[in-house]
Every structure is written in C-alpha cells, then in structure tokens.
Amino acid sequence: MNKVQHKNAIELTSVTKSFTLASGSFQALKNVTLRIPAGQLVAVTGKSGSGKSTLLNLITGIDKPSEGSVSVNGVHIDKLSESALASWRGRTIGVVFQFFQLLPTLTILENVMLPMDFCDSYPKKDRKVRALQQLDRVGILDQADKFPSALSGGQQQRAAIARALANDPPIVVADEPTGNLDSQTASSIFLLFASLAHAGKTVIVVTHEKEFSAFFENTIAISDGVITNTSTVSA
Ligand SMILES: Nc1ncnc2c1ncn2[C@@H]1O[C@H](COP(=O)(O)OP(=O)(O)OP(=O)(O)O)[C@@H](O)[C@H]1O
Numbered sequence: 001m002n003k004v005q006h007k008n009a010i011e012l013t014s015v016t017k018s019f020t021l022a023s024g025s026f027q028a029l030k031n032v033t034l035r036i037p038a039g040q041l042v043a044v045t046g047k048s049g050s051g052k053s054t055l056l057n058l059i060t061g062i063d064k065p066s067e068g069s070v071s072v073n074g075v076h077i078d079k080l081s082e083s084a085l086a087s088w089r090g091r092t093i094g095v096v097f098q099f100f101q102l103l104p105t106l107t108i109l110e111n112v113m114l115p116m117d118f119c120d121s122y123p124k125k126d127r128k129v130r131a132l133q134q135l136d137r138v139g140i141l142d143q144a145d146k147f148p149s150a151l152s153g154g155q156q157q158r159a160a161i162a163r164a165l166a167n168d169p170p171i172v173v174a175d176e177p178t179g180n181l182d183s184q185t186a187s188s189i190f191l192l193f194a195s196l197a198h199a200g201k202t203v204i205v206v207t208h209e210k211e212f213s214a215f216f217e218n219t220i221a222i223s224d225g226v227i228t229n230t231s232t233v234s235a
Contacts, residue, residue: 008071009171009202010036010059015068017054017225028054030225031068036204038073038170041197041215044206046222052206055222056173059204060093061085073170090119094164096174100156102148108135108159109144115166122167134162138192154185161192172196174205183211190215 017029028051036042044052057063058070061077070078073092080088094115102111112131116122122130135141138158140151148156157177164172174193178186190212193203197217205216213219221229 007038008035009038009040009073010034010204011069011071012058012065013069013071015058015065015070017051017058017063018066028225029058029065032225032227033068034220034227036202036218036220038202039197039200040217041194041203042205043213043216043219044204044222045208045210045219050222051225052222053175054225055220056175056204056206059171060095060173061089087119090115091121091167092169092171094161094167094169094172096157096160096164096172096177098176098179100148100153100160102156102159102163104148107145107147108140108151108162111148111159112163112166115163119167131162131166134165135159137165138162152185153181154188157181157185157189158192161189165196169201171202171204174203176206176208178207178209178212186212 012032012034015029015032016027018025018027044055046052054063058065059072061080064078069076075088077085077088109128109131112134113127116127116130132141132144135144138161140155140158140162143151143155143159148159151159178189181189186209193205194215197203219229220227
C-alpha cells in the first residue's frame, strides 16, 4: 500500500463544478484553487447551499469537476476510472457522517472490520485485532461486542471514526460529524480529530459550529461557491 504523504494532501486547481438544472447551468463551485497541507485539521464552513458538500464530494472523488483538476495525496483523481477510484477511495479516505451510518445488524467490531473486508487491505487473520486497536484508539474498546443501538450518540460517532480509520487512510473527511451531538460530546469528538491530525492524518471537517473554531489549524470559508477566507489557499 502506498503510504507516502505528500506535502499538500489536497490540491484543487481552477476547479468549477456545474450542475445542469431545468433553468440552465448552475455553478456550485466557481474557479476554486486550494491547497491543504498534509497533517492539518481543517474546517470547511459556510451557509447552507454555499458548496461545502460539493467540495467534499470532489475531494473524495464522489463527483468530478466540470473544469480544473483535483489531486489528493499526489493522485489526480479526476483522471481515474470508476473502479480505480473506488479502490483508491477505500484506502485513502476515511469518511465520517453526521448520522454515523453504522450498520444496525452488525456489532461495533464487525462495523469497524467492514472497510478491511471491502478493500482486502489487511490479511483476514489480522482484521479483528486491527479493528480492536481502532476502537481502543477512539476510547470505546469496551463497546466492541454491542450493537450500534446500545451506544450513545457520541459512542456511535467514535465507532464511525474507528471504522473510517480501519484502512489507515492518510485523509479523513467528516460532514457535520457533531451536528447530532451535544456540545460537550462534540468537543470530545473534535479533540479526537485533533489527535488524528497530530498523528499525521489530514482531517477535513464541514461544520456549522463556530464555537469550535479553536480546534482547527485552518478554516476554509465558502460563500456562493467561492472561497472567501483561508490561509491554506495559494494560487
Ligand atoms: N446534484 C445536484 N444538482 C443540482 N444542484 C446541486 C446538486 N448538488 C448540489 N447542488 C446545488 O449546489 C449548491 C451547493 O450545494 P452543497 O450541497 O454543496 O451545499 P452545502 O454548503 O453543503 O449545504 P448544506 O450546509 O445545506 O449541506 C446548492 O445550491 C445546491 O442546491
């Protein structure tokens, strides 16, 4: 597995993302150029509809840019085929969602083992130990054999973060990961993200919650598809 960390984990160059609507073409992102250095904890902020999820979808390769290029950890992902992209994504990017999206019929341990099963990233005999290590890392090793419904919201999000870490991706993206959690639990989740960045992962978090800005080394503010404020931008 290629574990080389590039200086810039994310590079968007002159990226425009257009959607075709009945009323014509709509630009959700407009000529965005952006560099995110490896190992940073970065917030993406902006009003509803400003383009935050569109940006994440381009970084994870779920969407392709209409114009411009997207390079993630040194790979020009807009040039990958769909099958190469799926395999690349599973190994390179861990994704965390607002509503956790754990599979309810699997235990927490089984949920965390899933990405390794999907990507065949580690030998079968090693997957359980590796999943337990991730649960330990996020502080819920004692919840391994429970089903998601038996866990608190904060514990479920920790489990989802453990699952995102299963394949040891260099990049973690999270779309409003604390939107469904109380403020104290949210703080503990942001601390966990900070520890991941400290350990060298690039962590990109979409959040509406301004009170947590101190956790982030950089903030990318988006307004109407344009980046209005960030110290990570360079032309
Ligand atoms: N598949 C699509 N087809 C058409 N328009 C889209 C599509 N996806 C997003 N858009 C539009 O692009 C703009 C940006 O959407 P996006 O989901 O990126 O915003 P957001 O900042 O993530 O919003 P929210 O905080 O509400 O999730 C919006 O006007 C949205 O309606």
